Amino acid sequence: MAWTREEMAARAAKELRDGYYVNLGIGIPTLVSNYIPDGMTVQLQSENGMLGMGPFPFEGDEDPDLINAGKQTITELPTTSYFSSADSFAMIRGGHIDLSILGAMQVAENGDLANWMIPGKMVKGMGGAMDLVAGVKKVVVLMEHVAKEEKKLLKRCTLPLTGAGVVNMVITDLGVFTVGKDGMTAIEIAPHVTREEISAKTEASLRFADNLVQH
Amino acid sequence: MAKVYSDATSALAGLLKDDMVIMAGGFGLCGIPSLLIKAIRDSGVKNLTIISNNAGIDGEGLGLLLETRQVKKMISSYVGENKTFAQQYLAGELEIEFNPQGTLAERIRAGGAGIPAFYTKTGVGTLIAQGKDEREFNGEKYVMETGLLADLAVVHAWKGDTEGNLVYRKSARNFNPMMATAGKVTVAQVEHLVECGTIDPDHIITPGIFVQRIIHAAGLEKKIEQRTVRQRA
Numbered sequence: 001m002a003w004t005r006e007e008m009a010a011r012a013a014k015e016l017r018d019g020y021y022v023n024l025g026i027g028i029p030t031l032v033s034n035y036i037p038d039g040m041t042v043q044l045q046s047e048n049g050m051l052g053m054g055p056f057p058f059e060g061d062e063d064p065d066l067i068n069a070g071k072q073t074i075t076e077l078p079t080t081s082y083f084s085s086a087d088s089f090a091m092i093r094g095g096h097i098d099l100s101i102l103g104a105m106q107v108a109e110n111g112d113l114a115n116w117m118i119p120g121k122m123v124k125g126m127g128g129a130m131d132l133v134a135g136v137k138k139v140v141v142l143m144e145h146v147a148k149e150e151k152k153l154l155k156r157c158t159l160p161l162t163g164a165g166v167v168n169m170v171i172t173d174l175g176v177f178t179v180g181k182d183g184m185t186a187i188e189i190a191p192h193v194t195r196e197e198i199s200a201k202t203e204a205s206l207r208f209a210d211n212l213v214q215h
Numbered sequence: 216m217a218k219v220y221s222d223a224t225s226a227l228a229g230l231l232k233d234d235m236v237i238m239a240g241g242f243g244l245c246g247i248p249s250l251l252i253k254a255i256r257d258s259g260v261k262n263l264t265i266i267s268n269n270a271g272i273d274g275e276g277l278g279l280l281l282e283t284r285q286v287k288k289m290i291s292s293y294v295g296e297n298k299t300f301a302q303q304y305l306a307g308e309l310e311i312e313f314n315p316q317g318t319l320a321e322r323i324r325a326g327g328a329g330i331p332a333f334y335t336k337t338g339v340g341t342l343i344a345q346g347k348d349e350r351e352f353n354g355e356k357y358v359m360e361t362g363l364l365a366d367l368a369v370v371h372a373w374k375g376d377t378e379g380n381l382v383y384r385k386s387a388r389n390f391n392p393m394m395a396t397a398g399k400v401t402v403a404q405v406e407h408l409v410e411c412g413t414i415d416p417d418h419i420i421t422p423g424i425f426v427q428r429i430i431h432a433a434g435l436e437k438k439i440e441q442r443t444v445r446q447r448a
Binding site for chain 2: 046047048049050055056057058059061062063064065066067068070071072073074076082083084085086088089092093112117122123124125126127128129130131134135160161162163164165
């Protein structure tokens with residue numbers, strides 16, 4: 001049985017390490033903050049200019065001056081700092097953020113990522129995604145394995161890129177895949193999902209790790 | 216020279232002309248110079264190029280200037296929240312230049328700091344790098360981006376003094392400090408206008424040299440774009 005969105009987020013949270021500074025994208029990646037293990041210290045960065053992002057406010061405590069990169073009202077923590085957009089992207093581009101978890105439309109076996117533009121459709125813009133994938137030390141993509149029958153793990157992206165050779169790991173509802181110099185490798189498979197199902201739903205050349213974990 | 220003006224219209228007097236480039240601070244509706252944007256709309260100035268991370272929403276922020284078709288071109292990183300924007304763009308009535316958010320922030324910072332161009336790894340190997348100079352440093356590829364300047368920068372701050380020293384509040388800081396440095400003229404709206412000497416000089420984020428005109432935005436109504444809350448236990 002494929003992983004749910006919550007289970008995908010919980011799996012992604014296993015990539016967190018004590019002391020990490022982390023940027024979470026909009027959508028399923030946001031859910032990862034619910035699975036930070038007890039006792040682990042992780043600071044969440046919001047690229048609009050905040051480090052140490054707290055949970056949503058209680059009703060009545062919303063502050064229009066305190067939002068995250070998804071424009072949602074949030075709260076601060078004792079560790080919080082605020083800074084300008086230039087300082088925020090100095091953190092990101094300068095390699096000071098340890099981990100970026102974000103969604104994608106397509107990932108290629110060479111680590112190329114496409115998640116901002118479908119030609120011919122209304123383009124909303126890339127926001128901070130291009131800076132994040134170019135600058136953050138480790139980039140993890142969290143997405144459904146296929147979208148309406150369309151494969152998303154490809155030999156080459158067909159959509160315009162967000163970054164070239166930037167993805168380190170992909171977590172989907174079917175499994176966990178690393179992306180390295182030798183291509184894409186399945187290292188974990190979700191419960192009751194078979195190698196055959198994964199191969200059938202993947203265009204990229206895929207190797208199954210010798211120590212593959214079948215959940 | 217007195218920097219304090221009585222309202223947004225008088226603070227912008229003599230500064231607005233058709234075809235000009237205007238930077239407007241803010242991220243979403245957070246930290247936007249809302250009173251100054253309204254005064255720009257009311258002036259009727261047109262064919263504007265606007266540099267701002269977002270394009271407001273329908274009826275708020277820069278959305279006001281889109282409704283009146285005063286904008287010719289936007290330089291932004293994300294414009295997803297604005298239906299008027301989508302309609303005018305798809306009808307070919309509005310130009311857009313998308314910049315990665317960090318590249319946009321750094322272009323503005325560089326412009327204000329007298330740096331005409333810089334190299335970044337953001338966007339290498341993507342559409343953003345097309346037609347731009349690329350160079351290798353220490354074995355990695357970088358793309359050249361140019362600094363941005365504006366005829367006018369309009370910014371929002373939480374507190375300002377009569378010298379134009381500014382302090383921002385929480386995530387409403389965002390693009391405002393860089394934009395204040397990159398306008399030939401910078402006009403600030405501040406929620407609290409105080410006498411010089413009131414703000415601890417160690418706490419000033421934007422020194423007054425970057426701000427030519429300032430207005431007091433008393434009792435400002437600040438909008439929330441995505442109200443998200445959690446249940447009390």
